[in-house]
Amino acid sequence: MKILVTGGAGFIGSAVVRHIIANTADEVVNVDKLTYAGNLESLASVADDPRYRFEQVDIVDRAALADVFFRHRPDAVMHLAAESHVDRSIDGPAAFIETNIIGTYTLLEVARAYWNELGDSGRERFRFHHVSSDEVYGDLDGQKGLFSEQTPYAPSSPYSASKASSDHLVRAWQRTYGLPTLMTNCSNNYGPYHFPEKLVPLMILNALEGKPLPVYGKGEQVRDWLYVEDHARALYTVLTHGEIAETYNIGGHNEKRNIDVVHAICELVDEMRPASYGLTRPASSLITFVADRPGHDLRYAIDAGKIERELGWAPEETFESGLRKTVAWYLDNLDWCRRVQDGSYRGERLGARA
Ligand code: NAD
Numbered sequence: 458m459k460i461l462v463t464g465g466a467g468f469i470g471s472a473v474v475r476h477i478i479a480n481t482a483d484e485v486v487n488v489d490k491l492t493y494a495g496n497l498e499s500l501a502s503v504a505d506d507p508r509y510r511f512e513q514v515d516i517v518d519r520a521a522l523a524d525v526f527f528r529h530r531p532d533a534v535m536h537l538a539a540e541s542h543v544d545r546s547i548d549g550p551a552a553f554i555e556t557n558i559i560g561t562y563t564l565l566e567v568a569r570a571y572w573n574e575l576g577d578s579g580r581e582r583f584r585f586h587h588v589s590s591d592e593v594y595g596d597l598d599g600q601k602g603l604f605s606e607q608t609p610y611a612p613s614s615p616y617s618a619s620k621a622s623s624d625h626l627v628r629a630w631q632r633t634y635g636l637p638t639l640m641t642n643c644s645n646n647y648g649p650y651h652f653p654e655k656l657v658p659l660m661i662l663n664a665l666e667g668k669p670l671p672v673y674g675k676g677e678q679v680r681d682w683l684y685v686e687d688h689a690r691a692l693y694t695v696l697t698h699g700e701i702a703e704t705y706n707i708g709g710h711n712e713k714r715n716i717d718v719v720h721a722i723c724e725l726v727d728e729m730r731p732a733s734y735g736l737t738r739p740a741s742s743l744i745t746f747v748a749d750r751p752g753h754d755l756r757y758a759i760d761a762g763k764i765e766r767e768l769g770w771a772p773e774e775t776f777e778s779g780l781r782k783t784v785a786w787y788l789d790n791l792d793w794c795r796r797v798q799d800g801s802y803r804g805e806r807l808g809a810r811a
Contacts, residue, residue: 458481458483458532458533459483459484459486459530459531459532459533460477460484460485460486460531460532460533460534460535460696461485461488461525461529461531461533461534462474462477462485462486462487462488462534462535462537463488463489463516463534463535463537463538463564464488464495464536464537464539465485465487465489465511466487466489466491466494466495466496466497466500466511467494467495467496467537467538467541468494468499468541468646468648468650468651468652468655468685469588469646469685469689470487470489470537471496471499471500471650472649472650472685472686472688473535473537473689473693474500474503474509475500475502475503475689476689476690477693478503478506478508478509479502479503480693481693482508483508484508484509484510485509486511486512486525486529486531487500487509487510487511488512488514488516488525488538489511489513489514489538490513490514490515490516490556491513491803492552493652493803494540494541494542494652496652496802497511497802498793498796498802499650499793510529512529515560516538516556516560516561517556517559517560517563518563519566519567522563522564522567523567523571526567526568526571527571532579532584533582533583533584533585533586533696534564534568534584534586535586535588535692535696536561536564536585536586536587536588538556538560539556539557539560539619539620540553540556540616540619541616542616542654543592543614543616543617543750544654544750546614546615546616547614547750547751550615553615553616554615554619557619557622557623558619558622558626561622561623561626565585565627565630565636568585568636569630569634569636572585572636584638584639584696584701585627585637586638586639586640586641586692586695586696586699587623587627587639587640587641588643588692589620589623589624589640589641589642589643590617590620590643591604591642591643591645591681591757591759592612592613592614592616592617592620592754592757593612593617593620593621593642594608594609594610594611594612594642595610595613595617595754596611596754596755596757597679597754597755597756597758598754598755598756599755600756602758603758604706604757604758604759604760605706605760605763606642606704606705606706606763610624613752613753614754624640624642628640631701632702638701639695639699639700639701639703639704639705640705641691641692641695641704641707642704642705642706642707642759643688643706643707643708644680644682644683644707644708644709644757644758644759645680645757646682646683646685646688647682647683647684647685647779648684648782648783648786649782649783649786649787649790650685650793651685651783652797653794653797656715656718656719657722657780657783658787658794659671660718660719660722660723661722661784662787662794662798663743664722664723664726664730664736664740664743665726665730665734665787665788665791667734667736667743669743669744670719670723670743670745671745671746672716672719672744672745672746672747673715673746673747673748673749673750674746674748674749675716675746676716676717676719676746677714677715677755678714678715678753678754678755678756679712679713679714679756679757680712680713680715680718680756680757681708681709681712681713681758682713682718682776683707683708683709683711684709684772684773684774684779684782684783686773686774687772687774687779688707690770690773691707691764691770692707694764694768694770695764695768698768699768705763705764705767705768706760706763706764707759707761707770708758708759708761709759709774709776710761710772711775712756712758713776719744720741721776721777721780722780722784723739723740723741723743724740724741725780725781725784726784729784729785729788730788731788
């Protein structure tokens with residue numbers, strides 16, 4: 458298969474690209490605009506592989522996208538490109554509307570035009586896999602249940618509203634035009650190559666540097682945490698074995714309060730940090746409670762029973778094993794972190810593209 462991956466330079470997209478190149482015989486065309494969240498240094502291990510290609514394209518740019526489709530002739534699309542940070546969506550929703558809604562619409566239209574021109578066997582084989590979030594289901598505050606594939610949508614933030622909109626478009630393109638789509642809604646991911654503005658890497662790096670560990674409100678928010686490589690494996694499983702028009706929820710069976718996640722990170726940093734870091738007090742003493750995010754959902758929790766029963770996928774990492782791997786990865790890759798933090802990863806792009 459030749460798979461066109463959008464957003465392949467991001468956190469999850471790069472894990473998907475590395476997974477496909479390392480574990481399958483498939484080819485990948487990575488279509489990424491390279492926003493602040495796109496980092497080609499996360500793809501260093503595959504950059505020279507003859508089965509990997511990179512195209513710097515904005516998914517809102519219909520002509521450029523069509524050119525990529527008709528030049529590369531993919532068998533499938535995995536759509537991960539998105540603006541993904543809730544705090545940024547509160548400060549500036551426009552980019553979220555543009556990329557997550559207009560970009561998904563543009564991608565659907567280009568994919569539909571391309572699919573319509575394929576021969577019978579190509580049309581039969583083609584898949585459009587839309588990667589979405591559990592945040593579209595809204596807040597489980599005060600409720601015991603879990604999100605299922607039937608849970609009504611009730612997004613709370615500009616980010617989750619824009620993802621919900623894109624999910625509706627994908628569903629409509631399947632129902633109306635017959636485009637062979639698949640959809641997945643996943644819980645919070647953590648793991649290597651995560652941009653340091655997100656909770657887990659931010660806490661690891663601040664703890665290492667002896668900086669405050671900012672926790673929203675009282676840290677009571679509950680999220681279901683999934684190791685990113687388990688997510689990448691789930692996505693490939695759905696692409697290759699999922700039923701057309703179906704949605705699969707993906708989660709890690711790891712409901713944790715943010716404050717407990719931060720304490721677990723602190724313990725690992727205390728245990729694993731090199732002596733040269735010289736922090737003499739426990740990392741947890743750096744925890745600082747800050748004003749809560751507006752509209753902050755209290756609890757998300759996923760029922761991943763359908764993908765487990767129907768497609769045989771299950772997470773391989775527990776929260777404990779995945780978090781230990783993650784802290785170890787950050788300690789071993791401080792150079793990658795430093796280059797993100799000082800912005801030099803963006804300067805590398807010209808060289809990487811040449
Ligand atoms: P990310 O922010 O790390 O990466 C997004 C990537 O998309 C970047 O490489 C960026 O350059 C690219 N991009 C942004 N706008 C683009 C545009 N207009 N055209 C082309 N490329 C563009 O995001 P992530 O955390 O890797 O998330 C990937 C997908 O998974 C998103 O759709 C997100 O909604 C979804 N998701 C994320 C999580 C999570 O915990 N991170 C959980 C569930 C679902």
